[in-house]
Amino acid sequence: MKFERRDILLIVGLLLFMIGLIPFMAPVYAAIIVILMYFGIKVYVGKRKQSIEKDVGEGICMECGSQVFNKKCPNCDYSKE
Template sequence: MKFEKRDVILITGLLLFMVGLLPFMAPLYAVLIVSLMYFGVKFYVGRRTKLIQRDIGLEGLCMDCGSKIVNKKCPHCDISDKE
């Protein structure tokens, strides 16, 4: 989990959420809840990013059909061009 620019927005939002929780519970519990939310969001985003990168692959997507590029060729578009 590395720190990115958009984490500043996440931290700011969670701090405001914590301020909203303070009238209803002890500050320790509010900090605990916000900390769990931060790590939960970071874990979820990290897993989704890995899943998307696995689906896309290292070479990217075809701009015509959207399938994954293998060996710098689209398996669908390059076959249809030959026929």
């Protein structure tokens, strides 16, 4: 879990969420909930990014949108031959 620039926006949003929770519960519990939400979001985004990279592989064909294998599109390159 690497810290990126967009994490600043996530932290600010979660701090505002924590401020919104404070009137309804103790600040300690609000902080615990926000910390768990931060790491939960980071894990979810990391797994989602890995699944997208696995699905894309070498790249995506710009004409039909299918996955590229061995620098050739299985739909476009084989239909031309």
